[in-house]
Amino acid sequence: MATTTLPPTDRIWEWLSQVPDPEIPVISLTDLGIIRDVQWQGDTLVVTVTPTYSGCPATSIINLDIETALRSHGIEKLELKRQLAPAWTTDWITPEGREKLRAYGIAPPVDGTAADGVLAGRVSRLMGNNLTIQCPRCGSTHTQKVSQFGSTPCKASYRCTDCLEPFDYFKCI
Amino acid sequence: MPSLPDMTTPNLTALAGQALADSGHVAVPAPDAGQPEFVEFLQRMGDNCLILGHRVSEWCGHAPALEEDIALANQALDLIGQCQLWLGLAADIEGKGRDADALAYLRDAGAFRNLLLVELPNGDFGVTLMRQFLFDAFHIEMLRALKASSDPRVAEIAAKAEKEVAYHLERSADLVIRLGDGTDESRARMQAALTKLWSYTGEMFLDDAVDQAMSDARIAPLPSSLQAAWEKTVAAVLDEATLAAPTGAWQHKGGKKGIHTEHLGYILAEMQFLQRAYPGAKW
Numbered sequence: 001m002a003t004t005t006l007p008p009t010d011r012i013w014e015w016l017s018q019v020p021d022p023e024i025p026v027i028s029l030t031d032l033g034i035i036r037d038v039q040w041q042g043d044t045l046v047v048t049v050t051p052t053y054s055g056c057p058a059t060s061i062i063n064l065d066i067e068t069a070l071r072s073h074g075i076e077k078l079e080l081k082r083q084l085a086p087a088w089t090t091d092w093i094t095p096e097g098r099e100k101l102r103a104y105g106i107a108p109p110v111d112g113t114a115a116d117g118v119l120a121g122r123v124s125r126l127m128g129n130n131l132t133i134q135c136p137r138c139g140s141t142h143t144q145k146v147s148q149f150g151s152t153p154c155k156a157s158y159r160c161t162d163c164l165e166p167f168d169y170f171k172c173i
Numbered sequence: 174m175p176s177l178p179d180m181t182t183p184n185l186t187a188l189a190g191q192a193l194a195d196s197g198h199v200a201v202p203a204p205d206a207g208q209p210e211f212v213e214f215l216q217r218m219g220d221n222c223l224i225l226g227h228r229v230s231e232w233c234g235h236a237p238a239l240e241e242d243i244a245l246a247n248q249a250l251d252l253i254g255q256c257q258l259w260l261g262l263a264a265d266i267e268g269k270g271r272d273a274d275a276l277a278y279l280r281d282a283g284a285f286r287n288l289l290l291v292e293l294p295n296g297d298f299g300v301t302l303m304r305q306f307l308f309d310a311f312h313i314e315m316l317r318a319l320k321a322s323s324d325p326r327v328a329e330i331a332a333k334a335e336k337e338v339a340y341h342l343e344r345s346a347d348l349v350i351r352l353g354d355g356t357d358e359s360r361a362r363m364q365a366a367l368t369k370l371w372s373y374t375g376e377m378f379l380d381d382a383v384d385q386a387m388s389d390a391r392i393a394p395l396p397s398s399l400q401a402a403w404e405k406t407v408a409a410v411l412d413e414a415t416l417a418a419p420t421g422a423w424q425h426k427g428g429k430k431g432i433h434t435e436h437l438g439y440i441l442a443e444m445q446f447l448q449r450a451y452p453g454a455k456w
Binding site for chain 1: 339
């Protein structure tokens with residue numbers, strides 16, 4: 001029986017770090033923090049992925065992209081597992097990922113500011129004590145929320161009142 | 174888990190070896206069959222998300238402003254995503270070989286278990302927003318309670334959905350306040366929406382035998398136990414919105430048992446058309 005050497009998992013992590021997110025192609029799947037685990041079970045590679053939002057239409061494309069990338073590196077037996085818990089949080093977006101988002105024109109999430117459905121939080125935001133979102137174009141903190149939901153469920157729409165640039169904010173979840 | 178070994182097998186040594194090997198499989202979950210109340214409960218959760226998600230998606234391309242259009246479409250997407258998780262689990266537990274798509278596209282109105290509130294027509298933007306707020310305030314309390322479910326699959330779906338619904342509630346509460354405490358026109362429309370929808374809110378908190386069985390198994394809370402928290406949220410927002418809820422109004426019910434308004438059939442006619450006309454169609 002021919003023995004083949006299975007590539008080590010850190011090599012696989014490296015390959016996955018080159019797979020772009022289909023919606024925001026400047027960041028990779030590992031930047032986004034959605035690859036939860038990579039391990040060999042016998043000669044089968046098991047990659048565990050967690051969805052960002054329940055209804056994110058990119059989920060099936062992401063699985064397809066992972067499969068295509070790993071197959072192109074010669075992985076034959078592959079299993080993709082969906083894992084819901086712990087639920088994905090924007091806290092898992094890497095520092096490099098945040099920098100890439102900013103350079104691309106999307107304000108990165110401000111940790112610890114996820115919606116909690118508590119009215120006190122909302123009221124203080126209405127009064128203008130809003131969390132400060134920096135304009136990714138000019139760096140000004142004079143920005144306004146236009147809508148809680150932006151071009152995708154994971155983003156909100158903002159505008160900069162200094163340079164007037166409209167931009168997306170990757171909201172905290 | 175391997176199928177049961179043949180009892181008449183002549184090779185007893187191999188059988189014993191097999192039994193020994195299988196004894197390590199302590200993690201095999203108990204069979205889920207025979208839990209009709211659990212399936213029923215999951216369909217209620219999934220159908221609320223599906224029907225409201227479909228209703229909200231009807232605004233796509235028609236909302237009063239581009240930002241609102243996008244926000245509504247995104248909320249619809251969240252809800253339909255949550256529906257896939259709930260109905261997927263319902264189908265697994267039911268164990269009849271159906272999946273989430275089969276439940277969504279191949280059941281008739283009488284088999285749907287959503288609240289009447291979520292199937293009501295969109296009306297104007299005020300009715301849509303008020304319906305969303307009244308439901309979101311209930312939905313978040315339900316999900317918070319389900320995070321402590323004795324069934325880990327339910328708890329993890331709830332934990333995921335709760336994060337999304339927190340944004341829905343913040344948005345709908347914010348808009349109810351801004352439009353209620355807004356112009357004469359917007360205030361009148363929000364008050365009319367509240368008056369129209371109020372008699373559909375009582376059904377959210379009615380307990381029945383399914384709810385009791387779920388509560389006894391610690392899978393889900395009794396809906397009545399969520400009412401106080403819902404009332405607190407709603408009262409605070411309506412107060413700030415300068416709107417008044419009707420008092421002592423008669424309450425509609427039936428959706429949880431499959432007795433629906435005539436509106437549900439029209440939703441299904443549109444939503445299910447493709448799978449009914451071209452069974453098994455895929456792309």
